[in-house]
Amino acid sequence: MSLHQPQPLENCLEAIRYFFQNSEDAVIVFGQNYQILTTNIRAQALFINGFDVLTNSDSGVADQLVDPETSCPVLLLELLLQRVMAGEVVNDVELLLNLSDSAQDIWLSVSGFPITNDQDQIENGVVIIRDISDRRSQIAQQLQEAQRDLLTGLPNRSLLVEKISQAIAQLDRAPGAMVAVIYFDVERFKAISDTFGHIVGNGLLLQLVNRIQACLVQDDLAARIGRDEFVILLTSAQSQEQLLAIVEHLIAELSKPFTIDDHEISIRVKIGIDLSQSTNSDPEDLMANAGTAMSQAKQSSSEQYCIFNQDMRLGNGESLRLELDLRRAIRTGEMVLHYQPIVIIKSREIVGFEALVRWNHPVRGLLSPNYFIPIAEETGLIIPLGWWVLRESCRQLRLWRNRFPQNSKLFVSVNMSSQQFAPDDTVEMVQTILQEEGIEGKYLKIEITEGVLIAHSESIIKKLGQLREMGIQLSIDDFGTGYSSLSYLHQFPFDTLKLDRSFIEGADSDYEKLEIMQSVVRLAWNLGLEVVAEGIETQKHYAQLRGLRCELGQGYLFSRPLAQAAAEDLLLQSVNDNLLNP
Numbered sequence: 001m002s003l004h005q006p007q008p009l010e011n012c013l014e015a016i017r018y019f020f021q022n023s024e025d026a027v028i029v030f031g032q033n034y035q036i037l038t039t040n041i042r043a044q045a046l047f048i049n050g051f052d053v054l055t056n057s058d059s060g061v062a063d064q065l066v067d068p069e070t071s072c073p074v075l076l077l078e079l080l081l082q083r084v085m086a087g088e089v090v091n092d093v094e095l096l097l098n099l100s101d102s103a104q105d106i107w108l109s110v111s112g113f114p115i116t117n118d119q120d121q122i123e124n125g126v127v128i129i130r131d132i133s134d135r136r137s138q139i140a141q142q143l144q145e146a147q148r149d150l151l152t153g154l155p156n157r158s159l160l161v162e163k164i165s166q167a168i169a170q171l172d173r174a175p176g177a178m179v180a181v182i183y184f185d186v187e188r189f190k191a192i193s194d195t196f197g198h199i200v201g202n203g204l205l206l207q208l209v210n211r212i213q214a215c216l217v218q219d220d221l222a223a224r225i226g227r228d229e230f231v232i233l234l235t236s237a238q239s240q241e242q243l244l245a246i247v248e249h250l251i252a253e254l255s256k257p258f259t260i261d262d263h264e265i266s267i268r269v270k271i272g273i274d275l276s277q278s279t280n281s282d283p284e285d286l287m288a289n290a291g292t293a294m295s296q297a298k299q300s301s302s303e304q305y306c307i308f309n310q311d312m313r314l315g316n317g318e319s320l321r322l323e324l325d326l327r328r329a330i331r332t333g334e335m336v337l338h339y340q341p342i343v344i345i346k347s348r349e350i351v352g353f354e355a356l357v358r359w360n361h362p363v364r365g366l367l368s369p370n371y372f373i374p375i376a377e378e379t380g381l382i383i384p385l386g387w388w389v390l391r392e393s394c395r396q397l398r399l400w401r402n403r404f405p406q407n408s409k410l411f412v413s414v415n416m417s418s419q420q421f422a423p424d425d426t427v428e429m430v431q432t433i434l435q436e437e438g439i440e441g442k443y444l445k446i447e448i449t450e451g452v453l454i455a456h457s458e459s460i461i462k463k464l465g466q467l468r469e470m471g472i473q474l475s476i477d478d479f480g481t482g483y484s485s486l487s488y489l490h491q492f493p494f495d496t497l498k499l500d501r502s503f504i505e506g507a508d509s510d511y512e513k514l515e516i517m518q519s520v521v522r523l524a525w526n527l528g529l530e531v532v533a534e535g536i537e538t539q540k541h542y543a544q545l546r547g548l549r550c551e552l553g554q555g556y557l558f559s560r561p562l563a564q565a566a567a568e569d570l571l572l573q574s575v576n577d578n579l580l581n582p
């Protein structure tokens with residue numbers, strides 16, 4: 001096979017012409033004064049209204065080349081041609097061609113290079129223009145898909161953040177405008193999905209989204225940012241009242257039962273809100289704050305929603321500060337105990353107190369354990385805090401028992417965290433504290449939640465047994481909120497079962513709940529457990545409990561948790577007339 005000898009290009013002009021004319025790319029050759037020397041078929045088809053759009057800004061033609069970054073009109077002359085004629089090779093500049101008679105912009109990728117003559121002088125500029133609209137729309141679609149949740153079609157987190165940014169940027173356009181970020185998830189969604197199956201779970205989410213959408217107007221936007229987590233970006237509210245009206249409407253709509261495949265399912269949502277009127281706000285901050293406010297709402301038994309305030313901030317830096325603060329507080333004596341009476345339901349006589357810790361913060365005032373116990377648990381500070389609580393409660397009980405010898409059975413009930421049961425010396429710690437404070441084991445009740453039993457059932461049975469040998473009474477706290485299985489209770493040496501207040505809360509209106517409560521009390525009774533009903537708030541609760549065989553109670557109806565002096569007054573009064581009149 002003989003080697004092919006390249007021919008001078010001049011000999012192939014026809015071929016080159018053919019290639020030039022039929023190229024998929026538009027090709028335009030300019031002369032030294034930017035005049036067009038020749039164009040191919042594709043170029044004529046593309047610039048259907050003529051080539052003035054490339055070089056002449058006041059040609060009277062309404063077509064435009066637009067810079068996609070700035071959305072400003074540009075001229076090819078300035079952008080590219082002058083550079084090419086100065087000797088530069090320019091590659092792949094993306095532009096939009098906006099033809100006056102078409103609604104659709106055409107995406108162009110434009111390149112150019114100079115052509116020199118024998119004397120190395122630049123004689124021509126060649127511009128090659130490729131229509132990349134197809135590629136662009138594919139990318140746009142992929143972007144779009146990547147930013148949408150496949151199940152519900154709602155924007156995902158990244159699109160949401162983009163939309164929040166846009167909304168923030170527009171805040172200075174209208175006086176009084178605000179951006180609100182509303183965050184919520186579906187409580188117990190996993191349990192619902194596990195019970196009824198994935199398909200019903202998805203069906204629930206779809207119906208939920210329909211209801212959310214029906215509550216929104218104008219540019220308000222709902223996004224799904226987790227399996228059962230939703231965020232609404234609300235820009236339509238003009239005032240906080242309007243915002244809260246929308247939130248309340250949303251809660252009311254979502255509280256109505258859903259019917260999915262013949263299953264009637266009720267859900268509960270707790271909502272966190274953050275709002276801003278400043279163009280300096282950060283979208284991620286707004287979302288994080290709304291999330292924090294949601295956690296706050298979840299900790300409240302009465303609030304369905306919370307609006308973020310700075311006190312709630314528990315971001316990384318904040319939680320570190322809180323941790324340091326808490327460490328110092330435990331050392332410097334800012335923690336205090338409040339005492340809530342536990343009474344004999346029939347006689348309303350005070351028989352004991354539950355010790356409940358508070359943080360007397362020098363700046364923020366009295367802080368609820370719901371605020372700092374989670375951080376204490378997370379950081380392990382719950383262990384020193386828990387031992388402090390036990391010691392302080394025993395010290396106080398010693399004083400009260402000395403002062404009120406008539407109340408010979410007076411006990412204190414102390415909450416212990418599962419973490420206090422992890423070290424080997426749990427039992428010794430309790431023993432030492434009791435000895436040093438001069439309290440017999442039988443006047444101490446230790447409250448633990450069901451979670452403790454699940455966490456370390458092996459070693460804990462032993463420790464609980466040893467505590468019980470010391471005469472200490474053991475209470476299972478918040479019964480009914482966790483695994484709520486009476487069947488395992490007999491494996492553990494409990495004396496008392498504290499019925500969570502959610503039982504009493506519902507039993508008012510819900511006959512079924514009353515029935516459940518009744519059977520729990522009956523079973524507990526059969527297992528030889530004493531029952532304390534928590535959260536007795538109304539006379540109606542009280543009347544219902546009297547009907548059950550539930551001997552002890554605790555709740556706002558009798559008394560809120562009180563500071564030491566107030567608790568002591570109440571005790572004095574109770575000892576005097578043996579009766580508390582709610």
Ligand code: C2E
Pocket residue numbers: 301340355356357368369370373382386389415416417447477478501534535536537554555556557561
């Ligand atoms: P808990 O042990 O179930 O304590 C009862 C909670 O219910 C207390 O909230 C009490 O104020 C509240 N409560 C009592 N009666 C009523 C009522 O009639 N209605 C309503 N709505 N609430 C009532 P508090 O003091 O905010 O404590 C919350 C939780 O913090 C406690 O729940 C306990 O889990 C934890 N906690 C408190 N002190 C300690 C502690 O010293 N150590 C540990 N580990 N946890 C503690």
Ligand code: MG
Pocket residue numbers: 354415447477
């Ligand atoms: Mg308790």
Ligand code: MG
Pocket residue numbers: 477478498500534
């Ligand atoms: Mg409780």
